Amino acid sequence: MPNQGGTYDILVIELSAVPQVNLSLTLLDDAGTKLKKMDINGTGEEEVIVRMRCPSGKYYVEVGGGDANTEEPYTLRVGNPTVTAATEEEVRQALTRALDYLAGEQTKEGYWSQKKNDYKIGIAGLTLQAFIGGECVSKDYSSNINAAINFLKTKYRPSSDYQTDTKDRAIYGGLIAEDEPLYEHAIVTLALIEALVEMNDLSLAPLIEDALQLIIRAQNTEHKPELLGGPINLDSKDYGGWRYSPDSTNSDISVTGWQILALKGALTAGFSIPEWSLPKAADYLRSCYDEYYHSFGYTSSGGEGCARSGMGALGLQLSGYPDDPLIKPALRYMQDNAPTWEFEDPGEGWPFYYWYYGSRAMLLAGGEDWRIWKAWTCRLLVDHQNGDGAWTGAQLEEGMEVYTTALGALILELCCGHLPIYMNEKIKIPGLVKVNLTEGLAQETTKNVELILDVSNSMWGQIKGESKIAIAKEVLKQIVEGLPEEMNVGLRLYGHRYKVEDKRACQDTELIIPxxxxxxxxxxxxxxxxxxxxKTPLVYSILQSPQDFINLRGGTVVLVSDGIESCEGDIKSIAPRLKESGIELTVNIIGFGIKEEEARKQLEAIAKSTGGIYLDAKDSQGLLSSLQQTLKIEYVLIDEKGKVKASGYVGGEAVSISEGEYILQLKLEPTFLETKVVVIPAKTSVFLLKKEEGKWTIKPAD
Structure with missing residues (x-):
């Protein structure tokens, strides 16, 4: 029975196999107009027609063909089956099997190989996208993701490797491809954008920016450089699109589709692209529309194809034209030629490619279009998956199991609720801020530092078979050996003179070296x-430190402790008491081998109250790293409301922070240095701390 709208969700017509006879199947409407003919399968194989949202009414089915006599009967089945949508668990299991298959096929170098069309770079890009999108799967594929990213990095050709204003730089600068340059390049660029966003790997940003610039200059518009055959006139049939090579002045819808996906993904991730690029790409897509077939041609308006209908519809949706009048006819075309297992018809013979684009276009269309498509297509994939997790391709996709399995996984991920980057709302990608020190000036950034070491009885505790005090001694000796000669350093201990039961234990602290x-x-x-x-008279020891700095202008206390205050000291008194002393002190604390959450929170609170930092150290390497960090010059990034939003260390790793304007402030005792910072998404702002005419300055690096 039709639904309330007078349509059937699914109409399926199946013609069973007849040995040694090639039959065709044709669907006609009440007026005898041919709606679809299937004659794609070979001798002895069934023919299937599937239509979605099919209007109720009278139809005719015609069986024809046959090049040999036979007495074998055939079976014709016509119906509107109720499609049981794949459950979340079925989709999750199928997706897990697919990703497991892909993980098993990955080489130790990070790429994949297949029997046919072995485009290692492009296939790695597709498969990387599949792994990143598998968020509904509980397994960890991070090693596969990292291996693929590292492989793709080795194929990147930086623009800086080529001379400026040369054709080689125009063609190859920023390229991440080999065999089908712009096909592979766009797929990989999109994959790396996904990786940047999902893994917050901002180290990929410069590479992606370089790759995007290649896509933009390769577009066939008036902006295309002469070195690549430009400019392209507005009246050219290829205007707005792309073809295989950056210097090609021709265009086709398939290559263009991938460039649109990459550019839209870049926009979503916060990268900048010219305002004209996507609208001009949409113009090219419109020029490929065929009004007779309500589909899209390959290089111009002549012809039809299921995959190309998906490309055209999705490309217009993503280019900023979700209500373009060409989209609905293209969706209707795909519904009239809905997916049947292993075949794209009409088309060139790329069924998984069709389902990939079609699924995304239907999802953006939403409503009944997506509900019916999702139920049918996801069920198709779940039911036809091989035992090893792969999907076997047919037609032109035969022998391309890695490719078909990656695309199948990407389709199932939509059924799981995952959206690729180009279909998401705009994501706020942070930028990076890094401060470097002019070479040779490290020793001039003298700091007044007091090391306070916990020498209480608990330091006899062991980590990996070695006492904490033995570890601390070795690490402290390493730190001391590496300190600049001009640094002023003192050493205070607590818990080192009196045993726990001694009444003097709670005041047992001593400045050993002024x-x-x-x-x-x-x-x-x-x-x-x-x-x-x-014992651990931690609070009492810190409160003695101002007198240690009495002849100095302030400084930093670095305290190493393995436990909580054990003498009932009031941690809330530390900050006000230090302030009353008139000595500017910051207390950085390293918790060494601390297991109790209460102790960790207490030490964090002490450090925070003085404007210092708290670091956890679980072993000798952690203690060494933490001590090194506390002895570096810290800088902070302050927003317009005066709040510290991020902090880092001069010469350390770049700091991630949201887009916006900030004040970068650092303290070189006894003065503060400040400069304005404008943070741009996915870009690194580098500043240089240096001396000019005897004064410290901080300026943007050249």
């Missing part, structure tokens, strides 16, 4: 003699 010019040998000898004994 803060002054660095004496490495003295510090190392003192550290070697330390023996843990007593």
């Amino acid at each position: 803060i002054g010019p660095l004496q490495k040998s003295q510090l190392i000898q003192t550290i070697e003699k330390i023996t843990p004994k007593g």
